[in-house]
Amino acid sequence: MSFRRAAAALALSLLAGPAVAVQPDEMLSDPKLEARARELSGELRCLVCQNQSIDDSDAPLAKDLRVLVRERIKTGDTNTQVLDYLVARYGEFVLLRPRFNAHTAILWTLPFAVLILGAGGIFLALRRRSARAGSIEAPLSAEEKARLDEILARES
Amino acid sequence: MIVEIGHYALVLALALALVQSVVPIWGAVKGDERAMALAGPISVGQFVFVAVAFSALTYAHVVSDFSVVNVFENSHSTKPMIYKISGVWGNHEGSMLLWVAILALFGALVAFFGRNLPQTLRANVLGVQAWVAVAFYLFVLLTSNPFARFGQPPMEGRDLNPLLQDVGLAIHPPLLYLGYVGFSIAFSFAAAALIEGRIDAAWARWVRPWTLTAWVFLTLGIAMGSYWAYYELGWGGWWFWDPVENASLMPWLAGTALLHSAIVMEKRDGLKIWTILLAILAFSLSLLGTFLVRSGVLTSVHAFATDPARGVFILGILVLFVGGSLTLFAARAATLTKGGLFAPVSREGALVFNNLFLTAGTATVFVGTLYPLMLEATTGGKISVGAPFFDMTFGPLMVPLLIALPMGPFLAWKRGDILAVVQRLAAVMVLSVVAVLVTWMLKGHDILPALGVGLATWLMLGSLAEILWRIKLFTEPSVSLRRAVGLPRSAWGTFLGHFGVGVMLLGIVAEGAWKIEHVLVMKPGDHIRVERFDVAFERAVPNSGPNWDEVIARFEVTDGTSNPPIVMEPSKRTYRTRSMPTTETAIETYGLFSQLYLAIGEAQGEGVAMRIYWKPLVLLIWIGTLIMSIGGVVSLTDRRLRVGAPTPHRVAAAALPAAAE
Numbered sequence: 001m002s003f004r005r006a007a008a009a010l011a012l013s014l015l016a017g018p019a020v021a022v023q024p025d026e027m028l029s030d031p032k033l034e035a036r037a038r039e040l041s042g043e044l045r046c047l048v049c050q051n052q053s054i055d056d057s058d059a060p061l062a063k064d065l066r067v068l069v070r071e072r073i074k075t076g077d078t079n080t081q082v083l084d085y086l087v088a089r090y091g092e093f094v095l096l097r098p099r100f101n102a103h104t105a106i107l108w109t110l111p112f113a114v115l116i117l118g119a120g121g122i123f124l125a126l127r128r129r130s131a132r133a134g135s136i137e138a139p140l141s142a143e144e145k146a147r148l149d150e151i152l153a154r155e156s
Numbered sequence: 157m158i159v160e161i162g163h164y165a166l167v168l169a170l171a172l173a174l175v176q177s178v179v180p181i182w183g184a185v186k187g188d189e190r191a192m193a194l195a196g197p198i199s200v201g202q203f204v205f206v207a208v209a210f211s212a213l214t215y216a217h218v219v220s221d222f223s224v225v226n227v228f229e230n231s232h233s234t235k236p237m238i239y240k241i242s243g244v245w246g247n248h249e250g251s252m253l254l255w256v257a258i259l260a261l262f263g264a265l266v267a268f269f270g271r272n273l274p275q276t277l278r279a280n281v282l283g284v285q286a287w288v289a290v291a292f293y294l295f296v297l298l299t300s301n302p303f304a305r306f307g308q309p310p311m312e313g314r315d316l317n318p319l320l321q322d323v324g325l326a327i328h329p330p331l332l333y334l335g336y337v338g339f340s341i342a343f344s345f346a347a348a349a350l351i352e353g354r355i356d357a358a359w360a361r362w363v364r365p366w367t368l369t370a371w372v373f374l375t376l377g378i379a380m381g382s383y384w385a386y387y388e389l390g391w392g393g394w395w396f397w398d399p400v401e402n403a404s405l406m407p408w409l410a411g412t413a414l415l416h417s418a419i420v421m422e423k424r425d426g427l428k429i430w431t432i433l434l435a436i437l438a439f440s441l442s443l444l445g446t447f448l449v450r451s452g453v454l455t456s457v458h459a460f461a462t463d464p465a466r467g468v469f470i471l472g473i474l475v476l477f478v479g480g481s482l483t484l485f486a487a488r489a490a491t492l493t494k495g496g497l498f499a500p501v502s503r504e505g506a507l508v509f510n511n512l513f514l515t516a517g518t519a520t521v522f523v524g525t526l527y528p529l530m531l532e533a534t535t536g537g538k539i540s541v542g543a544p545f546f547d548m549t550f551g552p553l554m555v556p557l558l559i560a561l562p563m564g565p566f567l568a569w570k571r572g573d574i575l576a577v578v579q580r581l582a583a584v585m586v587l588s589v590v591a592v593l594v595t596w597m598l599k600g601h602d603i604l605p606a607l608g609v610g611l612a613t614w615l616m617l618g619s620l621a622e623i624l625w626r627i628k629l630f631t632e633p634s635v636s637l638r639r640a641v642g643l644p645r646s647a648w649g650t651f652l653g654h655f656g657v658g659v660m661l662l663g664i665v666a667e668g669a670w671k672i673e674h675v676l677v678m679k680p681g682d683h684i685r686v687e688r689f690d691v692a693f694e695r696a697v698p699n700s701g702p703n704w705d706e707v708i709a710r711f712e713v714t715d716g717t718s719n720p721p722i723v724m725e726p727s728k729r730t731y732r733t734r735s736m737p738t739t740e741t742a743i744e745t746y747g748l749f750s751q752l753y754l755a756i757g758e759a760q761g762e763g764v765a766m767r768i769y770w771k772p773l774v775l776l777i778w779i780g781t782l783i784m785s786i787g788g789v790v791s792l793t794d795r796r797l798r799v800g801a802p803t804p805h806r807v808a809a810a811a812l813p814a815a816a817e
Contacts, residue, residue, distance in 0.1 A: 023758075023765055024677045092538070092540075094540070096543060097545045111550070129497060
């Protein structure tokens with residue numbers, strides 16, 4: 001917690017030079033394709049430095065992957081095809097956004113399950129309690145209303 | 157000798173903590189006033205001894221006593237004095253010593269400011285606080301002794317990790333620890349309430365200032381860490397969803413929920429059980445954060461504490477306290493009476509809504525951070541969970557919360573009128589829609605950033621509208637000034653806190669959507685146009701500092717006006733002892749909030765790889781968090797919180813503003 005980013009950079013710089021990830025000579029000349037490459041790079045994990053995308057990492061493997069992604073894009077792969085290709089080679093571990101499957105079902109559903117179950121629980125608790133205590137505020141009776149009007153009239 | 161005194165003082169602090177963990181609680185059970193009264197002086201004594209220990213280690217660092225292992229490994233005689241001092245906590249052992257020092261400080265503060273607490277509550281709170289202290293003193297003394305010596309002292313030290321030789325290190329960890337450890341007070345109060353089986357609105361009033369204090373420090377600590385990463389690492393990013401960042405975000409989210417639920421408890425005597433649970437959770441998540449970072453369990457780039465003995469020890473502490481407190485909670489929560497009824501649409505309802513979404517957000521960060529570990533431990537499968545996951549889950553979860561946020565403070569307690577709220581916010585809604593349309597038209601017909609700007613506008617103007625409505629600026633301007641002065645400070649705190657969220661969001665949206673990035677090789681004499689700026693590489697200049705050498709790339713930047721060019725000098729530094737290169741970015745702020753950002757990379761042929769960013773409104777991210785923290789401080793000065801607990805005549809005084817809300 002204390003030196004988190006600095007330590008991140010420490011690890012990176014031990015692996016390679018200073019922290020500049022994508023290099024000018026790697027970039028594609030077509031800005032549209034390059035934008036796609038950058039987008040995909042943010043989704044892919046640098047396998048050796050961990051918890052860094054290949055877009056952020058300076059490790060040699062990250063560079064290889066960046067070049068590979070760009071080669072696939074140049075040969076006309078769609079984004080999905082590029083990702084499939086990398087998963088086939090390196091496994092699911094390479095994806096920073098895990099795919100939804102039996103292994104990751106809990107991961108993907110838990111945030112929303114907490115929300116829905118929490119909302120359901122709150123709803124039930126509120127209903128049970130107000131059922132027990134009757135309605136929160138009984139409406140004013142005609143007599144009370146008349147008295148209230150009288151008080152308000154006097155005040156003004 | 158001084159170092160040994162420090163070591164001995166730490167052992168004495170442990171001894172005192174042991175006494176404090178038993179005697180006051182025993183006194184509370186037996187009704188022995190003298191035993192209970194012991195808690196106060198012992199907590200202060202504990203703090204004095206830990207302060208001596210901390211000072212001793214600081215002394216060893218300041219005088220560069222390399223016979224101390226910790227100094228040898230993390231210092232160097234040529235290191236500038238500020239980094240000799242901040243280097244005390246720039247390593248595992250020293251940072252854990254800082255952790256226990258802050259824990260003891262909070263204990264002493266509770267003893268000092270809590271003199272008007274009910275006697276048994278005070279004894280139990282300080283007793284529980286001492287349990288935590290005992291665990292961590294043992295951890296430091298048994299696994300992470302900062303006072304160990306060499307038999308044969310070396311002549312020179314290994315220097316501090318260059319990336320930590322930054323003013324960020326001097327500030328970020330102490331702030332973060334004040335936040336983390338500050339939640340221990342809320343935890344101790346919760347455990348004490350469960351032990352006594354009694355809890356009331358006054359309890360919330362005592363706990364709230366401590367929670368608020370911890371929250372302010374944690375907010376500042378996280379923001380500071382984020383800005384440090386932004387300028388130090390040269391990637392231009394400010395949040396990476398790294399597990400270690402998540403470790404600090406989880407207690408922050410739970411702490412934010414706690415702040416809000418404690419209001420319901422204080423004002424309406426409701427949500428008691430839930431508030432107790434949140435107090436336990438907030439500190440448990442702090443402990444979890446300590447475990448994640450200090451054990452090296454994460455296969456994270458951060459894992460620089462890789463000694464398994466330490467990991468197992470902290471895991472033990474974690475299991476003991478989380479398990480113990482949750483068991484206590486399960487056993488005793490039912491004895492706490494349930495309080496106040498409310499309709500779904502009410503201030504209470506809004507705060508429950510807040511808690512629901514913040515809890516879901518905490519759960520998201522929790523599962524995203526720990527799931528890979530759990531999956532690997534149970535099935536051996538390896539997956540990664542990174543920023544794209546959190547962007548898809550945590551992001552959408554926060555949207556309903558932010559949309560609802562400006563409406564909450566407008567709602568009445570018990571039963572609110574949503575139509576009246578909508579009426580009062582009608583103008584703000586119109587302005588927010590205008591903001592969306594204008595952004596959409598001006599900024600390239602991009603709908604998501606436009607909606608983001610609209611939401612930020614809604615948050616900022618919505619919180620402003622609430623405070624203006626309260627002082628009746630639009631209905632009775634003649635009384636506004638008087639009402640503004642008379643308004644409780646907590647109302648101003650709420651306004652600032654919520655307004656800051658809007659400011660931060662505006663920064664996040666603008667930076668995310670409209671940043672400009674150029675990655676290119678530049679030679680001296682080259683120049684490039686970035687946004688409205690002409691960035692010209694003049695020449696490379698060698699330079700040297702006390703313990704490093706660097707090559708400065710001198711740039712001249714003109715902004716398209718007749719203003720004289722601004723010199724920007726990013727550099728690449730090599731620290732002599734560790735011969736490790738670092739990137740020093742050059743950042744120039746334009747128009748108050750936007751920044752031009754230059755980072756230098758590797759040499760390529762005759763030139764050098766450069767990263768040049770234009771970051772529109774980026775500073776608002778941290779200014780927003782700063783405003784949020786100021787809101788917390790302003791709220792702390794509210795008179796009903798000022799002394800921790802109201803004495804009888806203060807109750808009468810506090811009842812008025814409370815009724816006015």
